[in-house]
Amino acid sequence: MARFLPILTLLAAALALQALSGEHAVSVLNYIGLYALVALGLVVLTGITGQTSFGQAAFAGIAAYATAVIATQFGLGPLVTLPAALLTTAVAAFLIAAITLRLSGHYLPLSTIAWGISLFYLFGNIEMLGGHTGIDHIPPLSLFGHELTGGRELGVIIWGLVALAVWAVSNLLDSAQGRALRAVKDAPLMAETFGVDTVKEKRIAFVLAALLAGLSGWLYAYLLRFVNPSPFSLSIGIEYLFMVVVGGAGYVWGAIIGAALITLAREWLQDFLPVLLGTSGNFETVVFGGLIIFLLHRAEGGVAERLSGLVRRLPFLAPTDAGEETDAPQLPVRPRPSAGGDLLVVDSALKQFPGLVAVSSISLKVRTGEILGLIGPNGAGKSTLFNLISGTLHLTSGTITFDGQVISGRTPRQIGDCGLARTFQHVKMMPNRSVLENVMLGAHRRAHVGVLASCLHMERREETAIRAEAIRQIRRVGLEDVMMQPAGSLPLGKQRILEIARALAADPILLLLDEPAAGLRLPEKKLLYKLLRQLRAEGLTILIVEHDMDFVMSLVDRLVVMSFGQLICEGDPAKVQGDQRVVEAYLGDAA
Ligand SMILES: Nc1ncnc2c1ncn2[C@@H]1O[C@H](COP(=O)(O)OP(=O)(O)OP(=O)(O)O)[C@@H](O)[C@H]1O
Secondary structure (H helix, E strand, O other): OOOHHHHHHHHHHHHHHHHHOOHHHHHHHHHHHHHHHHHHHHHHHHHHOOOOOOOHHHHHHHHHHHHHHHHHHOOOOHHHHHHHHHHHHHHHHHHHHHHHOOOOOOHHHHHHHHHHHHHHHHHHHOHHHOOOOOEOOOOOEEEOOEEEOOHHHHHHHHHHHHHHHHHHHHHHHOOHHHHHHHHHHHOHHHHHHOOOOHHHHHHHHHHHHHHHHHHHHHHHHHHHOOEOOHHHOHHHHHHHHHHHHHHOOOOHHHHHHHHHHHHHHHHHHHHHHHHHHOOOOOHHHHHHHHHHHHHHHHOOOHHHHHHHHHHHHOHHHOOOOOOOOOOOOOOOOOOOOOOOOEEEEEEEEEEEEOOEEEEEEEEEEEEOOOEEEEEOOOOOOHHHHHHHHHOOOOOOEEEEEEOOEEOOOOOHHHHHHOOEEEOOOOOOOOOOOEHHHHHHHHOHHHOOOOHHHHHOOOOHHHHHHHHHHHHHHHHHHOOHHHOOOEHHHOOHHHHHHHHHHHHHHOOOOEEEEEOOOOOOOHHHHHHHHHHHHHHHHOOOEEEEEOOOHHHHHHHOOEEEEEEOOEEEEEEOHHHHHHOHHHHHHHHHHHO
C-alpha cells in the first residue's frame, strides 16, 4: 500500500488536471508523461547503474517509426504496433548494448552520442520512413473499437502507463535485481564476488531503459499521428539527461519531477525569453545549460534527493526497524566438506607485476574447519595472495585448488559460486543503502528471480527469505542497532563487520577476511573474536589477514608468515612467535 498510495495520487492528480485544464495544458501534461517515461528509463540506466546515455531519444524514435510504418503501411492496430515497437527497440538496444556496454569511463557516453547521431540520420535518410519530412496520417489509437483522437483521451492512457511504469520500476529497484543494479554502480568487484553478473545487469538496465523510451515513442506516434526525425535527435537525448539530473537520477520520482520541471521551464522560458531579449531563438537551451551547472554545484542529487531528505525527517515515514520474520522461508544451504581435509591448496603461486614479484612461488594449505592466519609486514604480498585466491587477480603461474576443483583462472563470481566469500581491505559496499540491503546483497546467488517477476512484485517469497537471512547475520555480528542506517554513515570498524555479515549471508565454506579488526575498538574486537571462534566451532573455515598481533595470535590455529612475497614460516602461533626469521622480518619490527 505504501507504494500504491503515491502512485495512485500521481495518477489521480494527472487525470484531474487533464479534466480541469484547457487544451494547451492538456498537451503539456501529455508531453510531461511521455518525457517521464524516457526519464524513468534513464533513472535505472544512469542513476542506478551509472551508465550515462545521451541516446535515449533515438530509442523513442525507433519505436515511433516502427509504429508509424506498421500502422500506415499495414493498417494494423495497437495490438500489433505496441509489441512490434517494443520488440524492435529491444532488439536494437540489445545489439547496441552488446557492442558498447563493455566500454568504460567516458567511452560509453561517447558511444551513446555516436549511435544517437547515427540513428537520427538513419531516420532522415531512409525513404520508407519518409526522409526528413517523416510519416503522417498515422491512424488514431483504437481501443475496443473506440478511436482515441483527443489529447484528453490519450492522456488517460499516457498517465496510466506512466503510473504502471513507476510501479514496475519501483518494484524492480526494491528487489534482489534492484540491489544488483545498484551494486553495479557502487562496487562492481564486490557485486561480482557475491554472484552478480555485472555485464548482464548493465544489459538489463540498458534494454529496460530503451523499452521505456520505446513505450514513450509508441505513445508519441499516436499522440501526434505524425513522426519525423526532429524529436529523436541528440539534443533531445541531452534534454532527457537534464531531466533526470534536475529531478534526481537516483530516484524513481526524480523522473517525474525532472520531466515536469524541464517541460514547464521550457514552456515558460519560450514565452518569457523572447520578450526579455527582444528577439526569438532557442535561448532556453542556453539557460538550461546554466541551470544544470548550477544544480551540479548546489544539488547534485537533484530535487528528489532534497525531497527525500525532508521525507526521511518525518517521523512516521522514517525507515523502521526490520521486524522479525519468524515464518520466513529458508534459503538453500550448501553441503559442507568434512572436517580435517585440505580445503584450499595453493601450489607454487607466483604473481609478477611489472618490475616486481609480489607473490613468489608460495605453496600453502588451508584445512577444513581451521582458522589460518596470514601475516607479514606491509608490502609482504598478503593482499595480493588473497586477491589471487578470490580471483580478483590472475596468477602468473601456479595453481589454486578449492574443495578439489582448480579455481585459478576463474572469475571472482565463479570462485564465489564454489563457496568462497570474502571481505575487502578497502571496504566495498553500497554506501547510500541501508546495512540490511548491503547484507541482503550477500545472499544474491542463493535466490534466483527474473526481471519480469521482480517488476510484477512476484518475488516476495525469495525476498522475504533473503531478508530473514540478512537479519539473522546482522544480529549474529551485533549490528542490529544500525540495521536501517545507510551503510556509509557507519564508522569504518562497523563497516568491516558489515562486510563479514554480508559474506556470511552468502553461506560460504571458506571465509576470507582481509584485516577485519582494523579500525575496531577493544570491545568490538572482543565481539569479533567471539564471533570468529563461534563460526569455527560451527565448522566454517577461515583465512584471515590481520596486523593486530594480539588478536591474531590468540585467534588462529595456524599461521603462515610472508615477507617480500616469500613464505618464510608456517606453524602454530607459539612456533611462529619463536621463529627467528619472523622476529627479524616482522615481529622484531613491532617489538
Ligand atoms: N596492482 C598492482 N600493481 C603493481 N604492484 C602492486 C599491485 N598490487 C600490489 N602491488 C605491490 O605488490 C607488493 C605486495 O603488496 P600487497 O598489497 O599484496 O602487500 P600486503 O602484504 O597486503 O601489504 P599491506 O599489509 O600493507 O596491505 C607491494 O610492493 C605492492 O606495492
